Amino acid sequence: MENFKELGVDKDIIKGLNDLNIIKPTQIQAEVISVLLQANTDLIGQAQTGTGKTAAFGIPLLHRINTKADKVQGLILCPTRELGQQIAKQLFKFTKYTDQIFTESVYGGEKIEKQISALRRPTHIIVATPGRLIDLVKRKAVDLSHVKTVILDEADEMMSMGFKTQLDEILTHLTSVENRWLFSATMPKEIMQIVKRHFSPRAHKIEVSGKNVVNKNIQHQFLICEDNEKLNILVQFLKSEQDNRGVVFCKTKASAQVLAKQLIAKNIKTDAIHGDLKQIERDKVMRAFKNESLRILVATDVAARGIDIVDLAFVVHYELPDKEEYYTHRSGRTARAGKQGVSLSLVNSKELKNLRYFQKTLNIAFNQIRPRK
Template sequence: MKNFKELGVSKDLVKGLKDLKIIEPTQIQAEVISVLMNTNTDLIGQAQTGTGKTAAFGLPLLHRINPKVEKVQGLILCPTRELGLQISKQLFKFTKYTDKVFTEAVYGGAPIEKQISALRRPTHIIVATPGRLIDLVKRKAVDLTHVKTIVLDEADEMLSMGFKPQLDEILAYLTAVENKWLFSATMPQGIMQMIKKHFSPGAHKIEVSGRNVVNKNIKHQFVLCDDVEKLSVLMQFLKSDTKARGVVFCKTKDAVQKLSKQLQAQNVKADAIHGDLKQIERNKVMRAFKNEKLRVLVATDLAARGIDIDDLAFVVHYQLPDKEEYYTHRSGRTARAGKEGISLAIVNSKEMKSIRYFQKALNIGFSQIRGKR
């Protein structure tokens, strides 16, 4: 496989990557960069989170920015504040040795005035959640007429959060764009419609093939038990390695709150994140988890969007999700950057048919672990 220099990435960017210990391109990086480095084109990439997508689209995007032109030239849309901040941080780190490229992240749930004044400074790339971007355009706080490249990251997540109308509106508005790049872990109907409507028929399609998509460093396991035994099975699992940290998923915020209290009562350093938390409370919990003051995060699928924490040893499905893409997204929180991880489902006999379904649909092997009887 070619290295970044051979893929055409400038030596100053390669130097920035080296500082981040990014030396060998991942599969998605190698395939995407070799297409995007030399041509203006539409591209559809299917890849999981944790495969290095930010560099895959970020490096070709940075190559297209003219730092001397103080206009917004690139736009990245993503589902959550967390992911937006993460992308803008990475772009900043990539450009450590290059001419300054200014990136600004804008998202809902934060004061818009502050973002408007930040955008008055020279800005080359905007990373935005779709709703907030539309608000800013309506207030004439942002000029997108010079945007040549638009990236949709985690498009399926944006769709499942109800952003399809906003995405359609933004894509329809940006008529002069030369490059539209879309990345998604799954390709539901809504995404296919969007591609048909807004992307050129000759768009490049790159898929990090199904077998590689569900990360091969994840061990998929399940324990079969009655509902009343789920808590003791989880406790047994947490006691088996008291240093391991991870996320436990439930389907509803009530279940999340209840389980997090039950774990706290058993002296597990745990806390909950769900949709009802104010941003400030959510930040507090996330900070405690990042600083390793918490060992377990109990979360709903929606609340966990955009979480990127290294060294998660496990993901537990305390309640299985309804959709296979949720299973993929949940599991993808562990085993990042080449490490290994466990995805453990604690299931009752009714949920067993979901396990069989996921096994087939996602082409993964589950091993059954015996809970204590």
């Protein structure tokens, strides 16, 4: 499909998309929207981060909202506060020229009373992290009995963060649902269990770019070095990137904190996000990174969930992750919205076999680069 009109998208939503310079549907948008606008259905979509999934499910959801009914009709579940806020913001922008559709984003780390108060206003769509949604339901602060469409976004991230039990509980609680849509970059067995238990066996399955769910615009590079050489090699790489911005990944909170301090000592504007940070501290770091007063963000896998910052030129795997889905999600922070990006792995001799495994499982080509002497 060349444009959204051919897909059957409402002309007022198309005007909102045009303002955002979203003119031509991506592959996932074209395939998903054409199915979801036709009839009520269950759907499982597999596509990497940064391919336009929010519009793929957001546009059909907006078509289903009856603005005259002051009820929650759509529910979007996602892993993190940042992703929830980002989805809510996108839906708001898509509806700039339509009848008002009210979306509320709720998540942990924020005072629940404030969110309860916000939900007393007219609300058509809730974007929620699973734990906070359950808290709100238990307090009878939200009525989900009129929800017709439930969406699980970044489902694999929700699994890796331990939300499977909560998702089972929420999906069991939703009795009037007519549409269940799930989107994920990878399909671990926990997701297949959710699908088997809660989705129709006739659910549409749409997989973009075949087995390879890693963005084609990313150059995957690796450099072999010993652990005691990694810092100097990283600093060299950052200098070669001049003013370009990126995220450096570590496996633990402790190593993220240490590396951030080491980079600051080398006069590189850096801060770290990890699980020990309070939400207010995390927000402060993310604000500084978004407004470009920080050049480098050092992050652990869980802390980086849902980060969406445009124009990141690279990610560096300072420590290689254990699982291939973590590699996919880390790499997906760069090369967003059609841009090019670099994913550089600094690997010691023991980590090399992990890299070979990722290469085979994710069907991607890694180029070896040599350290500058």
